[in-house]
Amino acid sequence: MKKSTKAFYATATLLTVFSLIERGFGFLYRIVLSYKLGEESLGVYQAASSVFGIFLTVGIGGLPVTLSRFIAKAKAQNSPLQETQTISSGLLLSALLSVIPALLFFIFSPFLSPVLLPDERCLPVLKILLLGSFFASAFACLRGYFWGNKRFVVPTLFEVLEESFQVISGIIFLSLNGKTPLLERVAWANTLAYIFSFSLSLIYFFAKKGKFSSPLPLAKTMFSATLPVTSLRLTSSLLNSAISVALPTALVKTGLTQVEAMKIYGVVTGMVLPVLFLPATLIGSLSVIISPTLSEHYYKSDTAKLKRTIQSGLTAAFLLAGGLIPLLFTLGEEAGELIFSSKLAGEMIRNACPILLPMTISMISTTILNSLGFTKRTFIFFLIGSAFSIFSVLLLPQKIGGYAYLVGTGGSFTLTAVCSLVFLQKRGWLDAKFYKNLLLISALILPTSLLGQLLKSLISGLFGELIACICIGILLLSFTVGLYFSVMGKEKLGKIKIFTKKVKNKAISPSYP
Numbered sequence: 001m002k003k004s005t006k007a008f009y010a011t012a013t014l015l016t017v018f019s020l021i022e023r024g025f026g027f028l029y030r031i032v033l034s035y036k037l038g039e040e041s042l043g044v045y046q047a048a049s050s051v052f053g054i055f056l057t058v059g060i061g062g063l064p065v066t067l068s069r070f071i072a073k074a075k076a077q078n079s080p081l082q083e084t085q086t087i088s089s090g091l092l093l094s095a096l097l098s099v100i101p102a103l104l105f106f107i108f109s110p111f112l113s114p115v116l117l118p119d120e121r122c123l124p125v126l127k128i129l130l131l132g133s134f135f136a137s138a139f140a141c142l143r144g145y146f147w148g149n150k151r152f153v154v155p156t157l158f159e160v161l162e163e164s165f166q167v168i169s170g171i172i173f174l175s176l177n178g179k180t181p182l183l184e185r186v187a188w189a190n191t192l193a194y195i196f197s198f199s200l201s202l203i204y205f206f207a208k209k210g211k212f213s214s215p216l217p218l219a220k221t222m223f224s225a226t227l228p229v230t231s232l233r234l235t236s237s238l239l240n241s242a243i244s245v246a247l248p249t250a251l252v253k254t255g256l257t258q259v260e261a262m263k264i265y266g267v268v269t270g271m272v273l274p275v276l277f278l279p280a281t282l283i284g285s286l287s288v289i290i291s292p293t294l295s296e297h298y299y300k301s302d303t304a305k306l307k308r309t310i311q312s313g314l315t316a317a318f319l320l321a322g323g324l325i326p327l328l329f330t331l332g333e334e335a336g337e338l339i340f341s342s343k344l345a346g347e348m349i350r351n352a353c354p355i356l357l358p359m360t361i362s363m364i365s366t367t368i369l370n371s372l373g374f375t376k377r378t379f380i381f382f383l384i385g386s387a388f389s390i391f392s393v394l395l396l397p398q399k400i401g402g403y404a405y406l407v408g409t410g411g412s413f414t415l416t417a418v419c420s421l422v423f424l425q426k427r428g429w430l431d432a433k434f435y436k437n438l439l440l441i442s443a444l445i446l447p448t449s450l451l452g453q454l455l456k457s458l459i460s461g462l463f464g465e466l467i468a469c470i471c472i473g474i475l476l477l478s479f480t481v482g483l484y485f486s487v488m489g490k491e492k493l494g495k496i497k498i499f500t501k502k503v504k505n506k507a508i509s510p511s512y513p
Contacts, residue, residue: 043266059098061230064144071148330452
């Protein structure tokens with residue numbers, strides 16, 4: 001194996017490890033919040049966070065991806081001045097796009113909060129979070145600058161440290177005695193974590209002799225370049241915010257009280273979805289690896305390698321979902337009760353785990369299309385899926401309650417995945433072998449899930465619930481891996497090697513809604 005190949009595999013491994021650590025901290029923090037806040041208050045915090053996500057998306061948008069591309073271009077042209085102008089214009093845009101909307105909200109909050117927020121307790125939480133919006137946006141810009149300089153590990157490490165700071169400070173704040181409401185303490189932990197990560201990245205920037213110059217020459221160009229990705233992510237944030245208002249309102253119309261509605265919303269968004277979105281960690285690492293390779297093959301018109309890389313990435317993502325669904329189907333109920341002390345969360349995790357199949361395909365296919373420059377297509381596909389999600393939240397709560405959100409999410413991912421696969425098929429980048437592998441993986445999910453149920457019935461009566469879950473998890477994962485290798489063959493699985501050589505003058509970050 002070439003030295004450059006080993007270096008990139010090592011980088012990919014580090015990114016995955018750091019991402020798993022970050023997700024692990026975040027997941028543990030969710031558990032702490034579920035115990036300290038309770039289902040209703042957790043729902044209030046999630047609602048405030050979804051609105052904050054809109055402001056954060058406006059401030060960050062597509063800036064990290066665009067900065068990365070512009071920095072790589074400046075280095076290719078050996079233009080240090082353009083490099084300094086790029087980071088300066090990025091920070092200027094992040095300041096304008098984060099500070100101005102936050103100020104406007106503070107001024108007009110008496111008029112805006114009844115429209116945007118489903119509960120009056122969301123307002124103080126949102127105001128505290130908005131104090132950190134600039135620092136979060138500026139850190140994202142510096143992260144894009146580091147990506148452009150092919151420094152992938154350091155910004156990921158800073159993200160892990162940010163998450164660690166947030167978790168530790170949040171637990172400390174929640175443990176202290178005082179008159180400050182618990183929700184506001186959690187918000188302060190978030191804001192301080194944003195300041196912390198920005199400070200670290202700025203110190204590192206200057207330590208690596210980073211410089212600033214006039215941002216004006218590139219500001220307009222960069223703003224135009226960020227619009228497609230920003231539009232997609234902003235629409236996603238607006239959708240989440242709309243759902244945070246629409247779902248509790250729809251649940252109240254079914255006869256539930258406001259408190260009961262917020263509890264269900266808290267369970268779905270604060271407990272169930274974080275578990276179901278765990279594969280996003282590995283998908284993100286896969287995106288870091290696959291994006292530069294795709295771009296290289298595409299611009300070199302190397303159709304054979306491009307097709308092989310696309311199919312390998314999609315198959316790897318589908319394998320990940322196929323391995324996790326039996327595990328969640330078997331242990332979802334126990335996980336919900338053990339982790340969150342919520343029977344409803346466990347039931348929803350178990351029943352909604354098939355979402356992982358379209359979710360993983362949707363995420364990785366969006367990354368693929370964005371890497372190849374089809375950002376407008378991904379935006380259109382996302383809008384199609386979002387329409388289904390909105391209609392589900394508005395029309396289905398009367399019949400299926402909080403499951404309406406999960407059905408809408410699953411349907412949205414399914415439509416996005418189907419549209420993306422059809423587009424890739426029309427381009428000639430998918431073949432019969434790829435679909436055969438998908439059918440094989442899908443066919444293995446049911447027998448593996450039934451095996452899990454059998455193991456559960458045999459082991460649970462002999463050991464305690466926690467020990468039984470650990471044993472079943474290990475056995476089920478081992479069986480799943482062995483079964484996939486035996487059916488698909490080592491040769492086919494061995495082809496899922498996404499990153500094969502160094503990409504010159506390119507640094508493309510993962511991107512999916």
